Amino acid sequence: MVDSTLIGQVSLAEAAQFARRRLEERERERLTIALVGRGGAGKSSLINKLVGRKVCEVGVSTDKTQAAHRHEWGQVIFIDLPGYGTREFTLDRVMTEFGVESFDMFLWCASGKFLEEDLSIHETIAKTGKPIIFVRTHCDTLYDEEKSDEELEAEITEDLQRLLKRRVDLLFVSANSRYPKFRERLAKLTEAIVHHAREAGKAKAEIVYRDFQAFTDSFLKKKREAVEEMVTMHSLIAAANGINPVPGMNVAVDIANVTAMLNRVSTAYDIDQIAKMKVLGDPPTWLLGARGLVHTLASGGVVALLKAAGGPALIQQVGRYVPVFGMAVSAGLGFLIVRRAGLNFIEDCHRTAEQYLNASGGSSS
Numbered sequence: 052m053v054d055s056t057l058i059g060q061v062s063l064a065e066a067a068q069f070a071r072r073r074l075e076e077r078e079r080e081r082l083t084i085a086l087v088g089r090g091g092a093g094k095s096s097l098i099n100k101l102v103g104r105k106v107c108e109v110g111v112s113t114d115k116t117q118a119a120h121r122h123e124w125g126q127v128i129f130i131d132l133p134g135y136g137t138r139e140f141t142l143d144r145v146m147t148e149f150g151v152e153s154f155d156m157f158l159w160c161a162s163g164k165f166l167e168e169d170l171s172i173h174e175t176i177a178k179t180g181k182p183i184i185f186v187r188t189h190c191d192t193l194y195d196e197e198k199s200d201e202e203l204e205a206e207i208t209e210d211l212q213r214l215l216k217r218r219v220d221l222l223f224v225s226a227n228s229r230y231p232k233f234r235e236r237l238a239k240l241t242e243a244i245v246h247h248a249r250e251a252g253k254a255k256a257e258i259v260y261r262d263f264q265a266f267t268d269s270f271l272k273k274k275r276e277a278v279e280e281m282v283t284m285h286s287l288i289a290a291a292n293g294i295n296p297v298p299g300m301n302v303a304v305d306i307a308n309v310t311a312m313l314n315r316v317s318t319a320y321d322i323d324q325i326a327k328m329k330v331l332g333d334p335p336t337w338l339l340g341a342r343g344l345v346h347t348l349a350s351g352g353v354v355a356l357l358k359a360a361g362g363p364a365l366i367q368q369v370g371r372y373v374p375v376f377g378m379a380v381s382a383g384l385g386f387l388i389v390r391r392a393g394l395n396f397i398e399d400c401h402r403t404a405e406q407y408l409n410a411s412g413g414s415s416s
């Protein structure tokens with residue numbers, strides 16, 4: 052944890068250097084999740100569901116090919132391994148190609164029964180020593196007139212355990228999260244992913260909190276903690292720029308830093324996605340303004356922002372997040388100013404994300 056009390060104990064420059072290193076380390080970190088399952092098992096749907104974004108096409112049988120697909124969202128990498136069941140399929144070859152050592156865990160997805168022939172795949176995966184999360188997808192379609200859902204699920208789990216000859220957990224999920232019951236299950240799967248990510252390091256667990264979609268308020272709280280820590284680090288960097296005034300120079304550096312900070316917050320809360328959702332009617336104007344601000348800053352910097360149609364008006368509207376004064380950026384953006392801007396931005400994103408979560412039960416993607 053970078054704590055603001057640190058500033059009293061070490062020099063500002065040291066603190067900033069520390070923050071920059073930590074931030075760079077965090078940004079280099081990746082969480083790699085490999086998905087295994089037959090074509091049509093619901094792997095692509097699940098990937099999209101977990102991040103709350105359409106990062107891959109659903110219903111396309113890429114699985115008939117031998118190629119594995121790589122999908123990235125934020126700092127998460129999903130490796131969608133080709134479906135098995137085809138004659139030429141060799142998981143070993145694919146895993147070598149993608150560097151199984153970099154995988155943090157496997158998600159094994161099945162939409163129906165686990166079969167004998169799944170055993171050899173299981174053996175190959177188990178040999179890697181990486182954690183495996185067993186997922187039974189399409190749980191919304193499970194139905195038996197004679198049995199309760201619990202009985203049915205217990206039976207399927209026992210079948211799997213008998214096949215594998217060991218006790219395993221099987222998580223029942225659905226890519227259909229309209230119902231609270233299914234949302235809770237996706238939340239459980241997310242928790243299992245956090246658990247295994249944490250085994251590989253705290254920074255990996257934080258990637259889940261930043262880049263995955265929140266299905267519960269408690270997850271949203273974790274998301275907030277994770278982005279607040281990033282804001283603190285960006286603020287420390289800003290502080291150091293403030294005490295190293297190269298005329299003209301520090302302004303540019305600070306704006307890049309502030310832009311990166313706002314960008315990180317807006318992707319963690321995925322405000323682009325929220326802006327498209329209609330569950331609460333039209334998105335609030337602050338959100339549209341903030342989105343415009345982040346995009347304009349990212350593509351053209353503060354000059355582009357000031358030149359943009361409605362530039363000054365936009366700044367007035369979202370001035371809470373960007374420390375711009377008049378026609379220039381304050382030369383020495385201090386720790387507190389940048390931190391305040393970051394926290395204000397988090398506050399608004401968070402409140403809106405909470406409202407959307409409670410109104411829609413997660414994004415509808």
Ligand SMILES: Nc1nc2c(ncn2[C@@H]2O[C@H](COP(=O)(O)OP(=O)(O)O)[C@@H](O)[C@H]2O)c(=O)[nH]1
Pocket residue numbers: 088089090091092093094095096097108109110111112114188189190191192224225226227
């Ligand atoms: N009812 C239901 N349909 C699903 C679920 N997950 C995926 N599907 C559908 O199953 C089909 C195959 O899904 P896809 O994600 O492309 O599977 P993949 O081949 O493993 O990537 C698509 O038509 C999806 O809409 C689910 O949980 N419930």
Ligand SMILES: [Mg+2]
Pocket residue numbers: 094095096108109110111113131
């Ligand atoms: Mg697919």
